[in-house]
Amino acid sequence: MKFNSDKTVALMMLLPSLILIGIFVYGFIGQTVYVSLTDWGQGAALAENPEINLIGLKNYGELFSGFLNSRFRQDLVNAIFYTVFLVSGALGIGLILAILLDRGPKGESVFRTIFLYPMSLSFIVTGTIWRWLLAPRGGVNKLPELVGLPGFGFRWLNSRRSILNFNWQNLPQITAIVVGGVFLFIAFRQWRRGLKNKGLFSLIPTGILFLWAFWGARFTPEILPTPEQHGFNLAAIGIIITAIWQYSGYTMALYLAGLRGISEDLREAARLDGANQFQYYFNVAIPILKPMTMSAIIILAHISLKMFALIFAMTGPDNAQTSHPAVLMYLTTFRANNFAKGAAIAVVLFLLVAVFIVPYLISAYRERRA
Amino acid sequence: MLKELDWGKVVIYTALLLFALIYIMPIYMTIITALKHPANISLATAWQPPGDINWGSFAEAYKKLGPNFMNSVYLTVSATIISAIIGSLNGYVFSKWKFPGNEIVFTLVLFGMFIPYQIILIPLFRVLRQLGLYGGIPGLALAHIVYGIPITSLIFRNFYARIPESMIESAQMDGAGFFGIYRRIMLPLSIPGFVVVIIWQFTQIWNEFLWGITLTGHSANPITVGLAQLAGGQAVNWNLPMAGSLLAALPVLLIYIFMGRYFIKGLLAGSVKG
Known part of the structure; x- marks a missing residue:
């Protein structure tokens, strides 16, 4: 029975790690969720035996519709913009770089090294360097002058301008229209695939959501007593550029590995079909790269939804224009000692990340079992 | 000669050189600024190389950052080192000693690397305080x-x-057990795996900031x-x-320059399916 006893040994070796993960990941997540439902903070924060009461979802209610928490709402909007721009920017530039290198230029490994080195640096290092580069009257703004053009005057990290503004009071309607649009898209796809009944079924939620958004919403109470504008603060552009500079090498490496994995036969077949280089990349290669794109979206969304160090280094934790829920969570918890509200912010971030991660892990799990 | 000019190649090399310039520009600026005398640093001349080189900034920076370093x-x-050893044993069990529910457990473990660490920060802070480990390295x-x-x-x-099952089986025939197989087969073949993991963990830990600022006191x-x-x-x-x-970039940059190949492997491994 030696074989079985070895199996026991194997499990015993794994067990400590599983217990640690059980406590430090799942137990701690549960505890943070619990803390977010309490009033632990302020005076009771650092007491030996603090008096903590369960108050339900009150912290969340305050974050999303409390008069005093407008910074959280702007931070959340910022996080969405950081994610959209970092993901699309790094994917686009990474793909361009990968295609350029896939052409097998001389000195390929030198170029690869140059594009990838920012990945090895800390956000604090890149943040410090780019803060100097983006100084209002120097660095990047001076670059055009080196070739005789007039310099830029953009205030990268402290611009006060904001675009794409919307009223937070309209958020429920905006969400309803977006979700309704997604259902409409699903219905359209099912209808095109010939699943007419399923397609009609998907139209029901679209109808309900649109009806409410365009007509019914006037009968439901406002989520905020007064209008509150939120939008994309232009001061965040500098931080986004820095993050793209740091991470497009990663998408390049990912895409390049994918492009190199495409068989010579397939390339040859595309060429024989009369496809030129552009057609080859757009019609043959990019569809094959879909799994890499998915991986990159997951990783980059995960990075930008918890972005803390880069913002801390570039504009400091107290700058509300460029802030992020991850920064606010730090301030709320460790500066203001409001543990409960800090925990609630962390839970919101966690849920946003989980939207990306959980389907990804489930599909990876299915693939491994297949 | 002109006829042989391949415009496709011209476009590719121009684009590559332009991108390379953009990627190098920040590090160029960092080096020239670090080498200037404070009095010579001005926004107007930020891009110009230093007139006379001042190494003093590095000595001063090390005086301030030496303890942190x-x-x-x-x-x-x-x-x-510790996490490489743990990872090696876990990877060995997960790949060669599959148990019922192996894949589910593995997926649940993987979840831990995708959580935003804010979600565990408050309990972590509390537990470290209770263990008397808060504030130190x-x-x-x-x-x-x-x-x-x-x-x-x-x-x-x-x-x-990637290590074939047949090797494990023949070792088992020879009477090798869990640790015997690990020592005689897995470990000798593990060097590249250790290099990838060590480089990855080293870079991650060296660059980490959130825990550094919330879980350590000034001296640590x-x-x-x-x-x-x-x-x-x-x-x-x-x-x-x-x-x-x-100074802060030096160790990871050196690792990257000399062992970049392994760094990329770790990078790609981080994207589960990639």
């Missing part, structure tokens, strides 16, 4: 080791999956926290933060 060395070396190392379990197990699991601050404090606020003399940045 050493903290990071102790932290990174100890946590990296051992507590920070513990956090890095525990939350390093998913990625290190993943890399080793994928690495060991790692280099990233030291640099953020040195560069934070309205720094007037940029030579110091730039020299500090180079």
Whole structure:
């Protein structure tokens, strides 16, 4: 029975790690969720035996519709913009770089090294360097002058301008229209695939959501007593550029590995079909790269939804224009000692990340079992 | 000659050189600023190389960041070695000693590397305080080791999956048990796996900031926290933060330059399916 006893040994070796993960990941997540439902903070924060009461979802209610928490709402909007721009920017530039290198230029490994080195640096290092580069009257703004053009005057990290503004009071309607649009898209796809009944079924939620958004919403109470504008603060552009500079090498490496994995036969077949280089990349290669794109979206969304160090280094934790829920969570918890509200912010971030991660892990799990 | 000019190639090389310039520009600026005398640094002449070179900024930056640098060395070396050993054993079990529910458990472990660490920060802070580990390097190392379990197990699991079952079976015929197989077969073949994991963990831990600033006291601050404090606020003399940045970047840049191949492997392994 030696074989079985070895199996026991194997499990015993794994067990400590599983217990640690059980406590430090799942137990701690549960505890943070619990803390977010309490009033632990302020005076009771650092007491030996603090008096903590369960108050339900009150912290969340305050974050999303409390008069005093407008910074959280702007931070959340910022996080969405950081994610959209970092993901699309790094994917686009990474793909361009990968295609350029896939052409097998001389000195390929030198170029690869140059594009990838920012990945090895800390956000604090890149943040410090780019803060100097983006100084209002120097660095990047001076670059055009080196070739005789007039310099830029953009205030990268402290611009006060904001675009794409919307009223937070309209958020429920905006969400309803977006979700309704997604259902409409699903219905359209099912209808095109010939699943007419399923397609009609998907139209029901679209109808309900649109009806409410365009007509019914006037009968439901406002989520905020007064209008509150939120939008994309232009001061965040500098931080986004820095993050793209740091991470497009990663998408390049990912895409390049994918492009190199495409068989010579397939390339040859595309060429024989009369496809030129552009057609080859757009019609043959990019569809094959879909799994890499998915991986990159997951990783980059995960990075930008918890972005803390880069913002801390570039504009400091107290700058509300460029802030992020991850920064606010730090301030709320460790500066203001409001543990409960800090925990609630962390839970919101966690849920946003989980939207990306959980389907990804489930599909990876299915693939491994297949 | 002109006829042979291939316009496709011209476009490719022009684009590559342009991108390369953009990627090098920040590090160029960092180096020239660090080498200037504070009096010679001005926004107007920011792009010009220094007239006479001043190495003093590095000495001054090291005087300020030296203790942080050493903290990071102790932290990174100890946590990296321990998490590589743990990851190797876990990867061995996950790939060669499959048990019922093996894949589910592995997926649940992997989840731990994708959580935003804000979600565990408050309980972690509390538990470290209760254990008496809050504020020092051992507590920070513990956090890095525990939350390093998913990625290190993943890399080793994928690495060991390539070792053929037949080797394990024949070793079992010879009477080798769990540890015998590990020592005689897995470990000797593990060197590249260890290199990938060590480089990955080293880079991650060296560069980490959130735990550094929330879980350590002033005397145990790692280099990233030291640099953020040195560069934070309205720094007037940029030579110091730039020299500090180079100091903080040096170990990971050296690793990257000399072992970049393995760095990329770790990078790609981090994207589960990639």
